[in-house]
Amino acid sequence: MTTTADVSPVRIEAAQCRTAFGDADATCAALVAGERALQPRPVLGSQGGDPVPLALAPGRSLDETAPPNWISVVKALAAEIPPAAWGSARYPVFVTSSNFGVGSLYAFQRTQVTEHLQYGTPFATVEFLRQQLGWGTNVAVLSHACVSAHLGLMCATRALQAGFADRALVFSFDFLSPFVTGGFHALKILNAGFPAPYAARETGSIGLGDGAAFAVLGRATGSAPGGAFTIAAQSLHNEMHHFTANRADGAGFSACLAPLVTAAAGRRLWVKGHGTGTIEAGRLEAETLASLFPKAPLVSWKGSLGHTLGSCGLVELAIVLAALRAGRAPGTVGATAPFFADTVAAESFSTAGFDSVLLTSNAFGGAHAACLLRHG
Amino acid sequence: MVERYLQAIHCEQPGLEEPAATRERLRDAFPKGATRRMTQLGLLLGSVLNKLSPGEDDTLVYASVYAESRALEEYLVSFPSASPTLFQTSIHPSAVQQAMIARQQPVRHFFPHTGRAQLVAHAVQSALLAFTPRSILCGGEERGTWLRERGAASDSSFAFALALSSDSTGALAKLSLAPTDRDEGELTLGEFFAALTERRPLNQSAAPGLWLTLNWQ
Numbered sequence: 001m002t003t004t005a006d007v008s009p010v011r012i013e014a015a016q017c018r019t020a021f022g023d024a025d026a027t028c029a030a031l032v033a034g035e036r037a038l039q040p041r042p043v044l045g046s047q048g049g050d051p052v053p054l055a056l057a058p059g060r061s062l063d064e065t066a067p068p069n070w071i072s073v074v075k076a077l078a079a080e081i082p083p084a085a086w087g088s089a090r091y092p093v094f095v096t097s098s099n100f101g102v103g104s105l106y107a108f109q110r111t112q113v114t115e116h117l118q119y120g121t122p123f124a125t126v127e128f129l130r131q132q133l134g135w136g137t138n139v140a141v142l143s144h145a146c147v148s149a150h151l152g153l154m155c156a157t158r159a160l161q162a163g164f165a166d167r168a169l170v171f172s173f174d175f176l177s178p179f180v181t182g183g184f185h186a187l188k189i190l191n192a193g194f195p196a197p198y199a200a201r202e203t204g205s206i207g208l209g210d211g212a213a214f215a216v217l218g219r220a221t222g223s224a225p226g227g228a229f230t231i232a233a234q235s236l237h238n239e240m241h242h243f244t245a246n247r248a249d250g251a252g253f254s255a256c257l258a259p260l261v262t263a264a265a266g267r268r269l270w271v272k273g274h275g276t277g278t279i280e281a282g283r284l285e286a287e288t289l290a291s292l293f294p295k296a297p298l299v300s301w302k303g304s305l306g307h308t309l310g311s312c313g314l315v316e317l318a319i320v321l322a323a324l325r326a327g328r329a330p331g332t333v334g335a336t337a338p339f340f341a342d343t344v345a346a347e348s349f350s351t352a353g354f355d356s357v358l359l360t361s362n363a364f365g366g367a368h369a370a371c372l373l374r375h376g
Numbered sequence: 377m378v379e380r381y382l383q384a385i386h387c388e389q390p391g392l393e394e395p396a397a398t399r400e401r402l403r404d405a406f407p408k409g410a411t412r413r414m415t416q417l418g419l420l421l422g423s424v425l426n427k428l429s430p431g432e433d434d435t436l437v438y439a440s441v442y443a444e445s446r447a448l449e450e451y452l453v454s455f456p457s458a459s460p461t462l463f464q465t466s467i468h469p470s471a472v473q474q475a476m477i478a479r480q481q482p483v484r485h486f487f488p489h490t491g492r493a494q495l496v497a498h499a500v501q502s503a504l505l506a507f508t509p510r511s512i513l514c515g516g517e518e519r520g521t522w523l524r525e526r527g528a529a530s531d532s533s534f535a536f537a538l539a540l541s542s543d544s545t546g547a548l549a550k551l552s553l554a555p556t557d558r559d560e561g562e563l564t565l566g567e568f569f570a571a572l573t574e575r576r577p578l579n580q581s582a583a584p585g586l587w588l589t590l591n592w593q
Binding site for chain 2: 158365
């Protein structure tokens with residue numbers, strides 16, 4: 001069995017995100033202040049339904065428009081991407097999302113306005129993005145629910161290491177629509193309750209949020225300069241046990257995370273976990289992390305931002321970088337003790353004394369992804 | 377340049393076969409009771425994947441433009457009482473997950489791709505850059521209904537699965553990808569599938585920067 005992580009390091013040249021709070025610095029500051037972006041909103045937007053915790057980008061409605069109302073958020077984010085011939089032969093783009101523009105198909109089904117169909121399929125959404133952002137056609141598209149962004153990072157890393165790219169842009173986005181809020185509500189994990197990641201309580205609940213982010217990756221050369229951020233190792237595992245449940249013994253979490261123990265040996269790290277607010281997955285994740293990385297404080301920010309789905313890995317990476325620049329990591333907003341593990345950090349803490357961060361995401365099908373970020 | 381040898385290939389090309397007929401035809405390929413909630417694409421992909429016995433140490437790469445068209449259509453019309461089963465089934469990469477969950481077969485590396493004109497190039501790139509001894513490249517579509525009439529679902533059903541390794545012994549073909557400075561290129565999933573079923577060679581720019589070659593032995 002392959003039990004090693006991908007250990008080809010890549011340098012993060014730039015990263016940025018958009019959440020309900022704004023960019024990475026604004027989001028980090030709001031999280032450190034303990035603010036919660038999630039607000040109760042009707043699950044089907046203007047069509048009503050139960051109030052559920054959602055965190056939409058400023059000024060955005062859950063109801064889809066044509067063209068999609070999220071494009072202004074994406075364009076503002078993309079304006080911060082360092083210039084390059086993105087989408088050309090040597091500068092590939094890796095776009096990742098769980099839902100792309102599927103909210104437009106929901107809008108079409110509800111309104112029969114055919115203009116929505118222009119944005120409904122993954123390729124149509126990416127083509128719209130590509131034209132709006134001026135990219136060439138060298139755009140790889142990956143979709144694996146809530147680990148999508150991590151796959152983009154890994155594929156970009158491999159393309160760089162194999163000499164297929166000089167630099168790579170990973171771009172990830174997921175904007176909420178009744179398609180996805182209705183689905184999670186039907187699964188009963190999006191309900192009236194607010195998420196409390198890793199809290200040992202009886203009923204689980206998640207919140208959902210808009211998210212978009214990018215990272216520009218380049219080959220790591222020699223020793224990293226001071227202040228540089230490097231993805232030192234990456235790991236994946238897919239349980240394929242059940243669509244929406246993990247193996248009860250936590251084997252899937254261990255299979256993904258154990259290979260990173262070696263890569264993290266001797267490092268002083270904290271963990272940005274997945275932590276959506278569900279009970280069983282939260283317990284398995286917290287217990288496994290505490291077992292493998294017993295000295296590493298664990299935080300999740302989905303109790304404030306909601307789960308930004310396929311974009312969460314990259315959105316939270318950009319927030320981690322903002323936290324490292326600011327010198328303070330946000331705590332697990334929205335959750336209070338008792339926790340599933342004593343490593344869970346409810347409050348913000350100084351990042352001084354740490355030199356690495358472990359970032360994890362999970363998804364449907366028992367998919368697990370993690371990467372080790374090295375800095376300083 | 378990166379390359380691997382094609383050691384096995386399995387294809388499904390059911391034409392206009394309806395999902396119920398596909399389920400009946402392929403039911404013996406799956407554990408008892410497993411097919412009840414599987415989509416047509418899940419059945420087709422599962423059928424070709426099962427023949428390769430995917431294991432935990434394989435790298436699994438999946439390519440589909442539209443993926444679960446029927447489940448997506450049915451989920452959309454289930455509103456305002458959204459169906460939880462159709463929701464999870466409609467999400468990419470459900471078809472492969474259906475097949476692998478039926479087998480209770482974990483896999484470490486799984487790269488589900490989508491897209492259109494450059495989809496094949498990038499999926500092949502993921503398969504050829506795999507660190508594992510064997511990579512399995514699979515793909516497919518299922519024919520939609522009302523979304524197909526609107527250009528938002530596939531107009532055909534098919535599936536394929538290729539076993540790729542660095543061992544040339546007994547290989548059926550060699551699949552390679554080389555960097556190129558060309559800033560154009562495309563190869564659709566349908567064109568790639570046709571080349572596979574007709575044992576036709578390929579030698580072309582399949583995406584900007586990616587020159588794809590398929591040589592049959």
